[in-house]
Amino acid sequence: MIVITDEKIAEINMYAELEYPHECCGALLGRVESERKNVIGIIPISNKREPEAKHNRFLIQPEEFLSCEKTARKQGVDLIGFYHSHPDHPSFPSDYDLEHALPVYSYVIVSVTLGKADEVTSWLLREDRTQFDKEFVQILNCSHF
Numbered sequence: 001m002i003v004i005t006d007e008k009i010a011e012i013n014m015y016a017e018l019e020y021p022h023e024c025c026g027a028l029l030g031r032v033e034s035e036r037k038n039v040i041g042i043i044p045i046s047n048k049r050e051p052e053a054k055h056n057r058f059l060i061q062p063e064e065f066l067s068c069e070k071t072a073r074k075q076g077v078d079l080i081g082f083y084h085s086h087p088d089h090p091s092f093p094s095d096y097d098l099e100h101a102l103p104v105y106s107y108v109i110v111s112v113t114l115g116k117a118d119e120v121t122s123w124l125l126r127e128d129r130t131q132f133d134k135e136f137v138q139i140l141n142c143s144h145f
């Protein structure tokens, strides 16, 4: 299960809508407590693919990956996953997502329909990398803190 505040969801939605009709992507920082992954911070990452491919592909460069891990370490948290948007597509992982994912990390996908962010889902890659399993997303209401 991945636990994320409505405030962080709003932040991801904002980036997703800003980048529309292109994909946005970024890293999720947080802490893992047994079966719970708590998202504490997000780091937007620039979408490095050629402009014509931006609407359906996201790519995180190795140096960006490393810099996210470094930032996490500095803050005393872990890199727990990544998020990206699916402009005018359901928040279901694509074949491309499957090819480029790594086990352990959570892959949060937000679908953006006609410029408005809607459904948020999270996915975990199986160890054998054959497919994703849906991960339960718990959204915490910030006003309760």
Ligand SMILES: [Zn+2]
Pocket (backbone or CB within 6 Å): 084, 085, 086, 093, 094, 097, 109
């Ligand atoms: Zn995708």
